[in-house]
Amino acid sequence: MMNLTEKATILKKEEEPISRSSEKNTFQKFISNSFLHMSIKRGIFYFVVFFIAITLAFLLPRLVPGNVLGYIYERPQGTSPEAWAVIIANLEEYLGLNYPLEIQYINFLRSFFFEFDLGYSVLFSFEPVTNIVLRALPYTMMLVIPVLIISFFTGNWIGARTGYTNSKKDKVFYYIFMVLQTAPFFWMAYVFLDIFVLKLNWFPWGQSVPNWAWDWDAISTIFDHFWLPFIILSLTNIGGWATGAHALMTYEKGEDYISYGRKLGFSDNKLRKYAYRNSMLPQFTGLNLRFNGLIGSTLITEIIFRFPGLGYTMYDAFQNFDYALIIGSFIVTILVVVIGNYLIDMSYGILDPRIRVGGKGEA
Amino acid sequence: MTEEVIKIKDLKGYYRGSFGVVHAVDGVSLTVNRGDIIAIAGESGCGKSSLAELITGKPIQLLQLEGGQVFVNDLSMYELDEEFIRKEILCKVIGYVPQSSQNSLNPVKKIKALILDVMRERIGRKPKNEPKYKEKVLQRVAEHFKKLGLERFVLEKYPHELSGGMKQRIVVGISTLWNPLILIVDEPTSALDVTTQQRLIETFKHLKETGIVETILFISHDIPVLAQICNTCIIMYAGKIVEEASMDDIVRKPQHPYTKMLINSIACFNPDGTAETKLEGIPGRPPDLKNPPIGCRFYARCSSRLEKCKENYPPFFISRTNNTPVACWLYEEGGDY
């Protein structure tokens, strides 16, 4: 039976080479060959990127001129040199620093990939770094994801509107955001601090952000600290999307399918939707770069506002010479970037039929 | 039975922008009767496509209407409501096949989805009491496409999966879904190779024979291809009509000096492979349409120009050989020169 049906499908394929994809069931149609191919390829690529990043994170502290762990070796006053040497030897044994570099590297990879062990933090009384970083991660994501989504949609909406209609009223918004985009966000952060915190007292000043808990006080305090960085990051990011969407829309509205649609009697609204959908695709490819940039600016904004995400954890660790924590938070940041990029690539593949369905015309 | 489908009276359309005013269409009058197959020919940049743009509804962007009227089925186009034009005139009276059909289909929509969108836009929401409305519509579309030689499976395809000739025929198919009274075809053959051109011309002939479209207005610079199908030809130069005659007369007995040169510049081969006449180009460049000359627009390039050509634009005279209108002072006395 199997053979017969197979043969039948093969025969069918030979008869109608073009109508092949319509014969497949919906799942196969959705995940076509080219899509699967792309997802595997991108997956390997991002894994390589991640691997390079963690290798650098392993090597840099060990190769940087001037031993960064030097402060450990300084002998405290009042201890005898022999006793201190024993302590140092024990410490090196404990940290695994007495092995040759390649063994250290293998140990590092093994403990990272199989146990997700990033060492222990000096700053937080020898708590595992993994715990600290995982506690900080939600704060960063809390800023990054809403900012990304809101700036993407608002920016594109403004840019597309101004690009399609050319009305004066919309233009004002567009220019405001264009100038805001060029304003350095870290400076803007201080301007906002001055106006809204010091002059107007709308937001708290000089308090620490509490840990996440499911009660109203904690959540409202967290959100009090959340608004300012959120607003600043959104404001400075909208402009970039708006300028991009504006340029794409002015290009797209001169495309042939728009003028043909007009001749077919499409309403203006529908044509704008067409152009919007099509101009969105190139914007989506830009999402990768912007995501990377946004992660960076989020880290810096966190440092400025003392918002306890990954960036602030890193900065805090840096000020206290807590190297395990610096490298741990760096690795998790890279992980976030790589996974985010991979997800963006995949969703682009789903949105664009040219990748999803694949295939080319006969001529 | 002659019935005027489109009547254009002294139509003027200029491009206005930061670059100045370009007189693209400058006083064109013509009438298209039911059953005609007309070609509008001329060099590129003479205002052919702008004319088509002006006929098919209110022009947009830089091209602006400066005067004149277009009557479609005795309705004055520019006095109609925009919504009415959108729903009742386009596709139902005037079908339009664009210049570059290769990019005229929305790349992220299946052909099926595009057609359903067209239906929804023109008719409104689907009637509630009809259960299999979508299937019925698609069935009808498939039947229509079959007449053009398209299989049903093209409906399930995205544009990038189809070949150039197929896309062209799909565009023709979508434009003729409502059996329009007149089909305006803008540069149909410019991007196609010779065999595909031939197939496309066959398609148009087929459309005419099956009665889907009775009247076709071709806009092209490709006179040899159009000669196979058209019965009337209008020659445009620099935004104005210079000659109107039957296709045969234009090819065999051109009257206006410009037409003569145009016909002479077409490569023409005898069956034995030798060129019939020596190929001649037209010297000089077309006039700058930003500030067109007051007199005859062909003056600077004309080989047989007269003194008065420089100052006065010639009205139409009837040439004696063809008994057709020619805009040239040489025919003032109705004589041949």
Place this chain on the structure above:
Amino acid sequence: MTKETQLELGKNIGIKKIIKEKYHSAMDRYKRQIILMLVFTIVILIIIILTIVPPFNDPEKRFWVTPDVLLDNYARPSLEHWLGTDQLGRDHLTRLIHAVRNSLGFGLLTGSMCTVIAVFLGVIGPFKGGVIDLIASFLTNIALVFPQIPFILLLSSLLQIRAWWITMLIIGLFTWPWAARSIRSQVLTIKERNFIKVSRMSALKDMRIAFFEVLPNALPYVILAFIIFLGNSIVIEAGIAMIGLGQQNSLTLGLLLNQAVEWQWISSFSYWLWLPPGICLILIYLSFFMIQSSLSKTFEQRTS
């Protein structure tokens, strides 16, 4: 056509007329872009001239400290000190102009470094082909998704040295990839043109073709990339310096902002100290941005 008419036609076309026509048509088409470009170029020029002419280019820094040091600290803007003074009584305008000059110089160096890397990788790939092309494009792709600012944070915190060239290296090594990619695609299209094929047939060396025949044609894009790098590196430097991870030796806009944080100029309501550096930063970046965007619009229109 008779000979006379040909002569008559020929008379009309003179070289002067052609130039005039070209100028007018360019003015017609790109009027807005040209005006925008001129305006912002003038802004940049004014900034540069201000930082070069005396008394602000004073090498002995006489204007840094006013005679009455302790009486005049945190002075409000006045006729004597246009932008007031800081906590040590130094004239803020002088310091600001020094900072702008140093920042521009820094941007120039870093920008040219990025451009050189991008051009090298973008041009060498398509011309050498094979393994070198693979490596170049792989490097570009990796650097494109590589998170720059976390890495800059990591490096700045690991490296104990605070020198301007460290910051320059860090920025230079991580901001070039998008330009390398766009130059690469540009070079690929130019490579297919006929004049390159001709020069290949005439057995010129690959690298000679790449840098003497192709590169001049891709020059507009290189210039665009350079201008973007210039603005970006100034801003990134300011950001890194402001949170205290950048260089501490030469006075740049970033260091000025860093001092604004360190000395708590912001919470002490001395707006004349921390507003102007930011405004300068915006002005510089906006000018480069506008010049770049109007230039790219002009190039796009010209090719289409």
